[in-house]
Amino acid sequence: MDEKRQEEQEQLNAFIDGELDVEARAAVTARAARDPAYARELATLSQLKAATVDAVPVPDLSLPPVPGRRRRGVAMAIAASLVLFVAAGAGWTVFKEQSTVAGAFVLDYAAEIHRAWIPQAPGATPNATAHPVSAILHPSIPDLSANGLDLRYVGANETRIAKDTLVLGYLGSRGCRLTMLVNRAERTPAVKIVNIEAGRILASYWQAGPLRYTLLAEGMAQARFRLIANIVHRASLERLPFDKDARTALAQSRASSPPCRA
């Protein structure tokens, strides 16, 4: 099928799906009025769509019972453990076992958000200005494009522990997906970055001024993730954009890393 014919087909399908603008709809309607074969094709596609919808009747569906959620008290106790652990000067720490309380907490809620966000279409620029936390991010939302990761999602999710968490979703062209969560948190002394590894999940978190940062990726090469985390960590503490050395390091890391494992 030639390209022109393919475009014509796509336009017909978009017409019956209600995806054309007013002008394009008028053009299709006008052509259908003077071209019987075109009108027949339009009618057939319309009939097909209607029959497809009717081909799957919906049975009676009821909501399933929901497993009990953790009580607020338990979650707060875990959060308290997290703060105490970090303030005790744990510094650079790697949790190898998911059963560790603080690590399990971060992995639990952060991993869920990481898997849930849906990227905007390529080329669209997510709007971060509306979120109150983004206004105080220093110096701005981290730009990871040097590492082949484009910002493709900006949203706000309410978590049990941190209300109004800013969610930044980054997507690479080779299957890599990285999530950054930023939320206001109790002001504590600036703490060193805490790193977590559990199976395919890599996570890092730290406090920088009034903000808590959590970074998470799945299936990414560890060295690449650690580099990204260290650079973002330093930039958040120094309140400066990435310098040239940082951008070079990000680019080199991406070039030398394998694609993320699915």
Place this chain on the structure above:
Amino acid sequence: MARIEPYLGRLYRYAFSLCRDEDAARDLVQQCAVKALSARSVPKDEVAYRSWLFVILRNTLFDDARRRKSAEAMHEAVSERENRSSMELLSGDERLINTLSVKQAMAKLGENDRDIIGLIDLAGLSYAEAAGVLDVPVGTVMSRVSRARNRLIALLEPSNVTPISARRQIR
């Protein structure tokens, strides 16, 4: 009413397009609902929330398939007519387009074709929403929809419609 309730029907239709089995589709919707209802955080925006539900359902199905090492074909159905336009296919003989024939034909489509028709026709998502769920450009959604419907129409040609046995009763 739980926030997910208005979407259960659409989720079921989409699940059916992927599973081709009523019980499996029902189970899939139930699993999706459990995950959505027990999630600690959900998108605030309604459009984002709707898309999020379909991503959960889709991921649940593919995770299940990977775990079971499903042998179901993942590639497109091959049709010697796939390069012909629907206009060529439709000229001349009448096509048998009704719910039964379409249901039969859908079952023969490849998974990718059923996926896109499921999202647009059965789930009622817009092209932009489907693009978000599939993580592809809107233009890709447009071409996939067009090609999938072409293949569906090709399967509806009289020679491809499976006649119902005389012994079966139509309810």
